Structure formats: structure tokens, C-alpha cells
Amino acid sequence: MKRGDLADLSAFTVVASEGSFTRAAARLGMSQSALSHAMRALEERLGVRLLARTTRSVATTEAGEELLRSLRPAFEEIEAGVAVLGGKRDTPSGTVRLTMTRQTARTIIEPVLPGLMARYPDIRIEVDTDDGFTDIVASRFDAGIRFGESLEQDMIAMRVGPDVRAAVVASPAYLAAYGAPDSPGALGAHRCINYRLVSAGAIHAWPFQEDGRRFEVRVDGVLIFNDGDLIINAALNGLGIAFVFDDQVTEHLASGRLVRLLDDWCVTFPGYYLYYSSRRHTPPALAVLIKALQAQFDQPGAGL
Secondary structure (H helix, E strand, C coil): CCHHHHHHHHHHHHHHHHCCHHHHHHHHCCCHHHHHHHHHHHHHHHCCCCEEECCCCEEECHHHHHHHHHHHHHHHHHHHHHHHHHCCCCCCCEEEEEEECHHHHHHHHHHHHHHHHHHCCCEEEEEEECCCCCCCCCCCCCEEEEEHHHCCCCEEEEECCCCEEEEEEECHHHHHHHCCCCCHHHHHHCCEEEEECCCCCCECCEEEEECCEEEEECCCCCEEECCHHHHHHHHHCCCCEEEEEHHHHHHHHHHCCCEEECHHHCCEECCEEEEEECCCCCCHHHHHHHHHHHHHHHCCCCCC
16 A cells, blocks of 8 residues: 555545535645545545535445445544554643534533643644534544433443523513413414424424423424524524523523523433543543543532
8 A cells, every 4th residue: 555545545534524525624734626636536546436526515435435434443543542652741632523512612611721721732622513413433523512311322421511401581572572471381372483403304392391291392483493592592682482501591591681481391401421432542632621521510610
């Protein structure tokens, strides 16, 4: 195998995981045209088409998927070996790639960054915010942060955040115009702001509880978003009732710009967990991030 083949094969795995030459080129630190040329050259050398290209996306062909299944374990083993070598340094270094929702990044990651970056200047943190459920192995993330009930099997997980309570909210202007529902069943008579699940594509049913029993209510309305900030802004503007999480609207509730509704029926979700594949060695940079997050959870404000 020529020296360039290994680099091109590594680049191929990045293109396949990103599904985009633009994103893959940015991640690899090279131009999109150079990456596209490298992939075509790799296909010519192998004599098989690996990628199906469209104007908007890139997907692996059947041959490409077969090659990808062979390459991933090998490159993960290489990365693990490099990580072990890096762990012998006095100061942890390297890049940690994380996936989580925007709100998780704000409440869980942002508070630890100042202390972490000051203590470990050679560590790089990349955070990709996504409301969907990303396959961290396929997308080559080092770890993800999600609610505990959303975790996949064969993942190592540790608690890094408290339980989060749901909140049904509306603005004073909306309540003055339409009144407040007195039970979850009464939401059918109101203008509700719906959320479309990014991964599943379905409209999110609002969960509630009564006497320890959980149930769901499907609400109706003229607005549907797949972004939490847009939902909150619509509620602030008096456009309907929203189902959110307490930590998303703390300030708005304190200021009175939003009013809590149906509080006795609102459910509590398992706290935030950081998780990563059990098949991968824990890189030193990820290990110190985990330590910082756990310290923050055990003693809020501790950071490290």
C-alpha cells in the first residue's frame, strides 16, 4: 500500500460519516475540491465506485459501505493507540468531538470550559449541536450527552447533570386572550406550539403524569418547529402554549414573561448523561473532560 492510500482511506471514512464533502473538508482541514479529487483517485485505484454523489449530499455505495465496515475498526484501533501514547504526556492533549442539544451545551458544557481550557491548553473541544439522536460511532464523535432514558445500548454512560422537569408555558398576553387550560385534556381547545422530532420526523406527543401514571396528549396548533429556541420565542410572542424544559425558561419564568401551566401534571426526565462507545479506549482529553463534568455535577461550580 502506498503512503497516500492510507490518508485517502482515512479521508473516505470522514466523507462517509459526514455525508457531505463540505463538512468533511472542513473537518479534515483541506479544500473541498482537493478532497473530491482524492476520493475520485481512490475509486480509480480500487476500480470500484465508493460514493454516490448528488448536488446536496454524498452516500456510500454498497461497495463503499462494505469497505467502511472494514476500515472503521482498524482506524479506531489506530486512534486508541495514539490516545494511549498521548496519555503518557504530562499534559493531556488532543481533540474531543461531542454531540448534544444546544440547551445541553449551554447548561452542561459551557460552565466547565473556562477552567478546563485554562488547565489543559493543549485540549481542543468541538461541540456539534443537534436535537436528533446521532450515532456517535458512525459519525466519529468521541462522546455525546443526552437524557438518560435516550441512551443506546452498549454505551458507557455517566451522570453529568441533574434531573430536568418539563414545563408547559404561555405568555400573559396569550392567557389574557385565550385563558389557561385546567387539565392536559383541555389543551385540545388551545393553540399549542408543536415540536417535530428531528430523528423520527414525528410530532412530539406531550407527556404528563397523574397519580404516578404517565400518559401522552397530542396537541394541535398552527406552528411546528424542530428547534427549541424557536418554540420559546413563539411562546414569548403570545403565539401559543409550549412544552419545554425548566432549564430552558428559568429566566423567562422569573421575569414573568412566561407563566407555568399544568404544573401538577408535568413530568421529570432522567438527568443528563455523557456516553461513549464501550468499544473505544477513553482518550486522555475525554477523560479530563469527564472528570470536570462529574465534579460540576457533584459540586456545582467546582468545574474541575
